[in-house]
Amino acid sequence: MKKETKKAIRPAQQQSKPGKESDLRPHAETLPKVYDGGRLKDKVAIITGADSGIGKATALLFAKEGADIVIAYLNETSDAADVKERINDYGRACLLIKGDLGKESHCRKVINETIKRFGKIDILVNNAGIHWEADSIEDIATDQLLKTFQSNFFSCFWLCKYAVTHMQPGSSIINTTSVTAYRGSPKLLDYASTKGAIVAFTRSLSMSLVKKQIRVNAVAPGPVWTPLIASSFSKEKVASFGSESPMQRAGEPNEIAPCFLFLASDDSSFMSGQVMHANGGEVVNG
Numbered sequence: 328m329k330k331e332t333k334k335a336i337r338p339a340q341q342q343s344k345p346g347k348e349s350d351l352r353p354h355a356e357t358l359p360k361v362y363d364g365g366r367l368k369d370k371v372a373i374i375t376g377a378d379s380g381i382g383k384a385t386a387l388l389f390a391k392e393g394a395d396i397v398i399a400y401l402n403e404t405s406d407a408a409d410v411k412e413r414i415n416d417y418g419r420a421c422l423l424i425k426g427d428l429g430k431e432s433h434c435r436k437v438i439n440e441t442i443k444r445f446g447k448i449d450i451l452v453n454n455a456g457i458h459w460e461a462d463s464i465e466d467i468a469t470d471q472l473l474k475t476f477q478s479n480f481f482s483c484f485w486l487c488k489y490a491v492t493h494m495q496p497g498s499s500i501i502n503t504t505s506v507t508a509y510r511g512s513p514k515l516l517d518y519a520s521t522k523g524a525i526v527a528f529t530r531s532l533s534m535s536l537v538k539k540q541i542r543v544n545a546v547a548p549g550p551v552w553t554p555l556i557a558s559s560f561s562k563e564k565v566a567s568f569g570s571e572s573p574m575q576r577a578g579e580p581n582e583i584a585p586c587f588l589f590l591a592s593d594d595s596s597f598m599s600g601q602v603m604h605a606n607g608g609e610v611v612n613g
Contacts, residue, residue: 365393366592371445373397373437373490375428375482376455378407380553381503384580385452385587386410390417392588395445397422399437399455420445428455429477434485438493448493450591453483453525454503458518472517479521480528487532487543496540501590502529504602506549509611522547526602533600542599544590549606550577573608 338352348355362368372389376382378400386396387410396414398421400407407423414421422444426433441448456479461467483502490500507515508522525545533543550556550569556577569577586603589595604611 368393370394370449372450374452375399378403381580381583382454384584388584390414390419395420397441399424428482431485435489438489451490451500460514475517480524498541499591500543502545504545504547506606530600545602546586547602547604548583552577
């Protein structure tokens with residue numbers, strides 16, 4: 328069998344240990360990256376579910392770092408309008424698009440409306456998601472299973488499908504998965520399954536798009552204090568939510584948003600197919 332020859336990507340060279348930086352060709356880039364006007368200056372970012380919670384915190388941070396924002400949300404119009412006003416306060420534009428991301432036609436509309444308004448897409452954050460508790464698998468109706476997958480996973484797939492055509496080298500896709508994808512959740516079977524699918528999708532899509540120089544990564548939050556929590560669980564569970572994490576508390580959305588900023592900016596230019604675990608100290612080895 329013929330031995331495969333590896334392609335040379337820099338001049339052949341060898342030094343005695345431990346080596347000298349001054350003799351390295353080409354020189355390693357070691358200076359801090361500089362961002363005039365913010366890490367995301369003049370970028371266009373689509374963020375789903377940015378009317379509240381992690382999406383809202385991410386939208387505000389992106390705007391602070393110089394990005395124009397498209398917020399795709401379900402029906403929380405007053406919350407979305409408030410986020411838009413705050414984004415405008417940072418001197419950035421914001422487009423609100425209301426509708427059900429669990430429908431392929433609406434996902435296509437989000438991409439088309441973004442291109443119509445801004446002419447490009449630099450960053451796509453698939454963050455929107457829903458869940459319901461169920462005591463057993465017998466309690467999960469097929470309609471609920473389908474709705475959970477349509478909202479959490481299919482929307483992620485469809486938005487990526489229609490966005491990549493408009494994304495240039497250096498663009499970034501960031502998907503929100505969950506700690507439940509790694510350790511499971513006995514009362515959120517369908518939700519955890521969608522988040523596991525997102526992990527596999529992130530890894531696969533990153534490989535598919537690597538030659539186009541579009542990076543695909545994910546963030547896997549643990550318990551985070553958002554309106555979804557207060558609307559999903561009993562009063563007693565809401566009161567103690569997050570207390571079982573190693574840090575014995577739920578995270579705040581603005582503690583998770585910097586993960587998305589890192590993955591959206593050139594600071595993470597050598598990362599793709601990876602998952603960042605902002606979960607309060609739980610080790611999941613994923």
